[in-house]
Amino acid sequence: MQPRQEAGPSTRYATSEGLNLAYQVLGEGPGDIAMVPGFISHIEFAWHEPLCARFLRSLSDFGRLIAFDKRGMGQSDRDPHDLAPTMQQRCNDVLAVLDAAASDKACLLAWSEGGPTAIRVATMAPERVSGLILIGTAARFASAVDYAHGLPPFVVTEFIATLQQLWGSGVALELYAPTLADSPATRKWWATYQRLAATPGAVAASLRMQLDVDVRDLLPEVTVPTLVIHETRDMVIPVEAGRYLAEQIPGARIAEIDGHDHMYWVNHQAAKLSAIRDLLDEATSPRNTRTRRRRPVHGWPSLTETELTVAELVATGMTNPEIAQRLVVSPRTVQSHVAHILQKLGKSRRTEIAAAVTERATEHR
Structure with missing residues (x-):
């Protein structure tokens, strides 16, 4: 018997720089949780994967959940002039969705590629952010002379070429969700999700942009409660990248999960949701109204x-x-x-x- 597919909440649209961004709102509670998507997204078809739907439903039990498709992905508008929006545009889009959802302040839950965007929003508009939940992400994705936690650029380039060639076939499920790699139903869903979320060219352009992303200098400026969640054998982004985030963001805590899945919802849901609930309790606490002390840069x-x-x-x-x-x-x-x-x-x-x-x-x- 096939698992029941959830329809999910209704889809609405926010406007950012003339483009329409699809978003959904689910649940209610003491605070808002805004999801900053990873490298691809489709907010409606995500509900067709039972484990993903269960995770999202659980999040909506903690607060009002706001999910959206970033520009160029899913049900949001494509920019006819640019396949790869800038980081500033990504940040503006997050704030536009919060405005449309009537959210004065939200805890940003960011996965994978969405991490640097969430970090930048938290430092450029701290009055709109109550906390950060960073799952399987990094301050910088490519390695550098002074940063050993990233992937060598040539590896990323080869990965992008493979994705572009095999896009829509369920490519890279073994990397993103090895726990479910042998599931025909999950592979079929992942293949369709890829085709609905983005074109091969858009994915390639978006990932190439990530080679230049680097928000390490912003980490000491984060002043909101922060939780880093990272699986210890993540097949896409090394756990050391998550540890670096936790070490450099003042007061951040890290929950290391014994696993090797990159997709945030695949495995160990109970442990992840428990850590998220604790962070949300802190983020929505009245005691969290003061500005946290920023760590100096030198000395x-x-x-x-x-x-x-x-x-x-x-x-x-x-x-x-x-x-x-x-x-x-x-x-x-x-x-x-x-x-x-x-x-x-x-x-x-x-x-x-x-x-x-x-x-x-x-x-x-």
């Missing part, structure tokens, strides 16, 4: 608790692999921490970190 106060620990271990003479074993993280994560420490303290060598730690300890005696 000892700019270091996170993890970075302070790594600096102290470096000062003892431990190597990156030894520190990784002590902290139960990967050596690459430690390497990234050391790079951040050097940059924030204005140093160029590990020995200078050790000297600075010794000097700081002497000053505090």
Whole structure:
């Protein structure tokens, strides 16, 4: 017997820069939850996947859920002049949907590609954002000399070429939802979802734009309660990227889920929803009306608790692999921490970190 397909709520339209954006509203509660979509979306056909529908229904039990198709995707207008909207346009669209849904303030739940957009909205319009829930996402998707958590650009380019060639066939389900990769029903849904959500060219253009996305400089400026959810063996975005977000956003917490699915709704729904409920309780609490203190950019106060620990271990003479074993993280994560420490303290060598730690300890005696 086929699982019952839900129709979902009715679709409405917001207007942003002359384009129509499809959105839906479901549920009610103490606060609004606005979903910032990943690389593709179709708000109506999403309800045809039973697990996805169940997750969305559960979210609507926590508050008023607002979901939308970003421009160029799903049931929203295509821009005849541009296949890949800018980050600023993406942010403007989020605010336009909030306006249309009569939402003065919402907790932004962003998955995958939607993460950087949500982070930027939270810093450019903090009065409209009550909290951030960042699932399987990153501040930067491509690797760089000073950022080891991203994917090599050539890998992304090859992935885009494969998607464009096989789009609409259910391509990449093994990466996005390996738990469901052997399900014929899910593969059929995913193939149709791809065709309804976007054209091959639009997907390729949107993903190419992600090679230039980088909001790392905005992370210390986030002043709202933030939750990072990341599966430890995510097949698309490494968990280290999620850990980086949690370390760099002041006061952020992280929920690491033992799994390898990238799609936010596929597995471990109970654990994810429990963490989300806790964050929403904090975001809607009257005590969350004060502005949170922003971490400085340079000097000892700019270091996170993890970075302070790594600096102290470096000062003892431990190597990156030894520190990784002590902290139960990967050596690459430690390497990234050391790079951040050097940059924030204005140093160029590990020995200078050790000297600075010794000097700081002497000053505090």
